Amino acid sequence: MTPLDRPSAAEVAAAVRSGERSARSFIEESLTQIGRDEATLHCFNEITAEQALARAEEIDAAVAKGEDPGPLAGVPIALKDNLCTRGIATTCSSKILEGWLPPYDATVVQRLHQAGAISVGKTNLDEFAMGSSTENSAFGPSRNPWDTGRVPGGSSGGSAAAVAAGYVPLSLGSDTGGSIRQPAAFCGTVGLKPTYGLVSRFGLIAFASSLDQIGPFANTVADAALMLESIAGHDPRDSTSLPTQPSAYLAALGEGVEGLRVGVISDFLTDADATIEVAVRGAAEALCAGGATVEEVAIPELMNALAAYYLIAPAEASSNLSRYDGVRYGLRVDAPDVAKMNAATRQAGFGPEVKRRIMLGTYVLSAGYYDAYYAQAQRVRTLVAEAFNRAYAQFDVLIGPTTPTVAFPFGAKVDDPLAMYLSDLYTIPSNLAGHPAVSVPFALGEGAMPIGVQLLGPALGESVMLRAAQVVEAAQATGVRGPVAMSEGSAR
Amino acid sequence: MTEIAPGWELTVGLEVHCELQSATKLFCGCANAFGQTPNTNVCPVCLGLPGSLPVLNRTAVEFAMRIGLALNCHVEPSIFHRKNYFYPDMPKDYQVSQYDEPINLDGYIELPSGTRVGIERAHLEEDTGKTSHMGGGGRIHDADYSLVDYNRAGVPLVEIVSRPDITSPEDARAYVSELRSILVATGASDGRMEEGSLRVDANVSVRRSGTTELGTRCEVKNMNSLRSLGRAIEYEAARQIELLEDGGRVVQETRHWNENTGTTSSMRSKEEAFDYRYFPEPDLVSIAPSAEWVTAVREALPPMPSERRGKLLAAVRSASPDVDEHAIADQIVTVVDLGIDALVVAAIAAGADGRLALARGANEAASRPEDARALKVESFVELLHLESSGKLSATQAKSVLAAILESGATPAEAIAKLGFEGVDDAALAVIVDGIIGANPQEWQRFVEGDEKVAQFLLGQVMKQTKGQANGRVVAELLALRKGA
Amino acid sequence: MTAEFTPEEVRYVAALARLALTEEEVASYATQLTSVLGHIDTIRALDLEGVAPTSHAFALENVFREDEVIEGLDRDEVLAQAPAAEDGRFRVPSILGEAP
Known part of the structure; x- marks a missing residue:
């Protein structure tokens, strides 16, 4: 059985709301699946089985009383372990936060709870969301359900793999430079990064505050839209939250792409694997067949985004991660004075990639380098946003690959930070501009691994972008409908 | 330019941190309160817990605007930056502060002496927590360990940075005193230096008289009263002058004022370098007050102390044209500072004696300022009339005023209660004659012109009347008998 | 000019x-960060005179909360x-320098 043969989130919710099946039965099924494959896949840092079963019983009791527990009633979900959950360890896959119990829930966690969703656990990630493979997790990497010798992508690798493995129909990740879309592409799931400010960041442990955004993983575009509806919308606790109410993303689906103007970003095709270029062209043809006009467009400014990103994100991160100093929570390594204690704690608590980025970020903000690096990167950010806006004057949706390659084997890039950073080449521009983008599995590439096609939209253009994504999804190759390896219990 | 020492001039710029009296902190809903049990006014935001985000307090912004406008600044569109450095009293290990785009720019204060001191900026920022040093006599360097309380972390501050226009310790004190009065008048601050809600750092430098280039400055911290501010500046200036006269050179650094030793000492710790790595705070958006908002705040500002001092002086002068303005300057400042000027001005307008109204305002009323602000003008005027007409002695009038401030009674009720109905003149004459008869030698000296003995005779009368005799009437009776 | 760490x-x-950091880390970060900076350096060469810097994706203004406890x-x-607490407060080893 592949994940798509399982009920979708919408089907689970419908069955629970109508009383046809209990929430408890869905949670038990999810926990059974996790119990079978988790030793191999390591998607989770913590599985909250007891809390999930207790919550399922509450939902079932509510249904029995004739109440409606919400649009995600009884849907098992998984939360990236950088989302704060009250009383449940939230580690960012870092030793520095081991044992910390947040005294509050993130806004998205509250909203999903109110919508009736049930979290079964906290998923693994690259430490503090810094990485593209989960190899930077302090608790060991997650594995790709399609091929356990390959990475699931990152940083939200655990959340992507949990959906791909059929543990849960929905999960949440966070995307700072591609951390939802890249693992979605690597694991053959749908991964959506919403417009910056559409989903509250309150309770998301910050990596780079001006770029971070929470979004869903799902098996289908429709399920991703369903989850987005539950988490989107203004939050007074996040000053950068947009003053908008979410649209009816789900209702807009199915309207097709007749008359839409689609631009294929030609700059994204030059460095991508040949099979990936073929996939993007195939997806463009599907949109064309659906009635859209499709043209190639060059946006060369986007190619400077990577360099700008690797200045801005580490700079913000270096500041965001200062608070892990051994004083108020988390790890402390004792030392005779407070400065030495800070330094010893941080040295022991952070892994090599986190330290590398803190170093880089501290350096580019330090006196004498600010203008040459940080301010210059912010100007490039302006150019990227302006270039996108010019393109969106001509096109409703842009399309390109999500990643230059399919999922790579463990260890392939771990010693070469620059090579690892390049896997974010096509996802970063949307983060700099604050625009939405979604990765949709479309074909199989090298090693029979899934290829993700990326659809990009202008600010708050989720509805139209998701309509186009659904048309692409409808044309996807058959083998893309879920990994067979794990579900048959025979890791390759 | 006045010299601080022969051949030397002083230049001082002051940085004043003022805690705002908003109900809550700058970026979270925790109570902004002084003296609470440690770590009871804390939440994920002000503790800097992972995942928390700041949201700006509208009232704190409005208070900052009030302060800026009261200091004659322009209110500008502004943003927050992060100032990055590690310190255990700072929960995020960065301070959210305004850097190169502050909310208030370019104003000035006019001191009562007429000197104008420029204000470079007045910006918003968050306060830090408090550390207590345990063991080693509570001093930071000798402590065994420290304890941190984050109740104060995130309390809104406005930092007011003066231009280096101050040239004497006296002006520095006058500047802070005037600034304090203005801050209190805006309602944005309680102005309490002893509780730390007003904290002053001084940038001090000296230069040879007649030269124009400013000397290297040192920043002096930890002065917790106007008096220590003056002393610290004097000491620091003398230290720098001695250093320079000995052929040495001033090192730009931060120095700590020690109240007990009366000296400043370097705070620099050898290993530490500070590079604040300022960058725009990504978690907060810009503040862009509309013209309407700025106008509304400006129009709602009460009259500032300088204006009120002018009005009060004019009122006193109109009622008492021969008043020595220099002599009453301190009383004017006190009355305005304590907010009793409205009472005094109204009393004068109702016909009270100008100098008397001011004196009672600056002395007796000043010791109970809150009650004085609530006192009915009629009561105050009635009391002043009783005193100026001689129906109450000065001593009696002071007691009656104290009583009505304390109890809220009318002057008549207080007089009755205190038994100050007065000794009538005929009875007083009998008493005066009795005193003369009982003290023949003193009386003789008085008659011969020894004025000092008049005090003795007056004292005897007061003793016998238990202080209820009107001194002026007694003096008249004695003069009458001496002449007879 | 090529940046070197x-x-x-x-x-x-x-x-x-x-x-x-250990001495080993100092050496390896010097090499790795120089290589990363080498890539990033391309944007230093861009002539961006007159381009306004972007610090936030969207220019929101005046987002406030009311002054309510x-x-x-x-x-x-x-x-x-807390790793260490005493008397209702967070306990830390001795602090060598005053706050700046």
Whole structure:
């Protein structure tokens, strides 16, 4: 059985709301699946089985009383372990936060709870969301359900793999430079990064505050839209939250792409694997067949985004991660004075990639380098946003690959930070501009691994972008409908 | 330019941190309160817990605007930056502060002496927590360990940075005193230096008289009263002058004022370098007050102390044209500072004696300022009339005023209660004659012109009347008998 | 000019960032960060005179909360998370320097 043969989130919710099946039965099924494959896949840092079963019983009791527990009633979900959950360890896959119990829930966690969703656990990630493979997790990497010798992508690798493995129909990740879309592409799931400010960041442990955004993983575009509806919308606790109410993303689906103007970003095709270029062209043809006009467009400014990103994100991160100093929570390594204690704690608590980025970020903000690096990167950010806006004057949706390659084997890039950073080449521009983008599995590439096609939209253009994504999804190759390896219990 | 020492001039710029009296902190809903049990006014935001985000307090912004406008600044569109450095009293290990785009720019204060001191900026920022040093006599360097309380972390501050226009310790004190009065008048601050809600750092430098280039400055911290501010500046200036006269050179650094030793000492710790790595705070958006908002705040500002001092002086002068303005300057400042000027001005307008109204305002009323602000003008005027007409002695009038401030009674009720109905003149004459008869030698000296003995005779009368005799009437009776 | 991360700079930056790096790490970060900076350097060469810097994706203004007290956290819950606490406060080793 592949994940798509399982009920979708919408089907689970419908069955629970109508009383046809209990929430408890869905949670038990999810926990059974996790119990079978988790030793191999390591998607989770913590599985909250007891809390999930207790919550399922509450939902079932509510249904029995004739109440409606919400649009995600009884849907098992998984939360990236950088989302704060009250009383449940939230580690960012870092030793520095081991044992910390947040005294509050993130806004998205509250909203999903109110919508009736049930979290079964906290998923693994690259430490503090810094990485593209989960190899930077302090608790060991997650594995790709399609091929356990390959990475699931990152940083939200655990959340992507949990959906791909059929543990849960929905999960949440966070995307700072591609951390939802890249693992979605690597694991053959749908991964959506919403417009910056559409989903509250309150309770998301910050990596780079001006770029971070929470979004869903799902098996289908429709399920991703369903989850987005539950988490989107203004939050007074996040000053950068947009003053908008979410649209009816789900209702807009199915309207097709007749008359839409689609631009294929030609700059994204030059460095991508040949099979990936073929996939993007195939997806463009599907949109064309659906009635859209499709043209190639060059946006060369986007190619400077990577360099700008690797200045801005580490700079913000270096500041965001200062608070892990051994004083108020988390790890402390004792030392005779407070400065030495800070330094010893941080040295022991952070892994090599986190330290590398803190170093880089501290350096580019330090006196004498600010203008040459940080301010210059912010100007490039302006150019990227302006270039996108010019393109969106001509096109409703842009399309390109999500990643230059399919999922790579463990260890392939771990010693070469620059090579690892390049896997974010096509996802970063949307983060700099604050625009939405979604990765949709479309074909199989090298090693029979899934290829993700990326659809990009202008600010708050989720509805139209998701309509186009659904048309692409409808044309996807058959083998893309879920990994067979794990579900048959025979890791390759 | 006045010299601080022969051949030397002083230049001082002051940085004043003022805690705002908003109900809550700058970026979270925790109570902004002084003296609470440690770590009871804390939440994920002000503790800097992972995942928390700041949201700006509208009232704190409005208070900052009030302060800026009261200091004659322009209110500008502004943003927050992060100032990055590690310190255990700072929960995020960065301070959210305004850097190169502050909310208030370019104003000035006019001191009562007429000197104008420029204000470079007045910006918003968050306060830090408090550390207590345990063991080693509570001093930071000798402590065994420290304890941190984050109740104060995130309390809104406005930092007011003066231009280096101050040239004497006296002006520095006058500047802070005037600034304090203005801050209190805006309602944005309680102005309490002893509780730390007003904290002053001084940038001090000296230069040879007649030269124009400013000397290297040192920043002096930890002065917790106007008096220590003056002393610290004097000491620091003398230290720098001695250093320079000995052929040495001033090192730009931060120095700590020690109240007990009366000296400043370097705070620099050898290993530490500070590079604040300022960058725009990504978690907060810009503040862009509309013209309407700025106008509304400006129009709602009460009259500032300088204006009120002018009005009060004019009122006193109109009622008492021969008043020595220099002599009453301190009383004017006190009355305005304590907010009793409205009472005094109204009393004068109702016909009270100008100098008397001011004196009672600056002395007796000043010791109970809150009650004085609530006192009915009629009561105050009635009391002043009783005193100026001689129906109450000065001593009696002071007691009656104290009583009505304390109890809220009318002057008549207080007089009755205190038994100050007065000794009538005929009875007083009998008493005066009795005193003369009982003290023949003193009386003789008085008659011969020894004025000092008049005090003795007056004292005897007061003793016998238990202080209820009107001194002026007694003096008249004695003069009458001496002449007879 | 190509940026180079010298071991000396690595040590300076590590001190600012409060990281007690090993000598091995100093050497490897010097090499790796020089290589990353080499890539990033391409944007230093761009002539961006007159381009305004972007610090936020969207230019929101005047986002405020009202000045109303909201109950905070329970002190015991907060201090239970602390590596060391005493007398209702967070305990830290001695502090050598005054706050700047």
